[in-house]
Amino acid sequence: MHSSHHCFVVSIANRKVIRVLGKLEILELDENSGGHYMMAHNEIDLDRIVLTVVEAAGDAVDEQALIGRVPWDSP
Known part of the structure; x- marks a missing residue:
């Protein structure tokens, strides 16, 4: 809690x-x-921003853990 x-x-x-x-x-x-x-084209822009942040953070961020938490990827 x-x-x-x-x-x-x-x-x-x-x-x-x-x-x-x-x-x-x-x-x-x-x-x-x-x-x-x-919109779909905006989602591509957001993906690019996330990739830039993850690359800048390097090993401090577990990329797979981030991907698994994205709510709109769930079926």
Whole structure:
């Protein structure tokens, strides 16, 4: 069980990530629902960004562990 402080920090991090991805024009705002969505060409851009971060981190990041955690890859 996580403390409420943990949940608050995760919420802030999520908002910041969404804001940055919006500025990079990877996420787009759905005017009807108020949510965000990602087009296929934007997913390619995001994959390129992730690869750059993983390569920069080197051995400090287990790439397979990251790939296994991506929620939209699940069947």
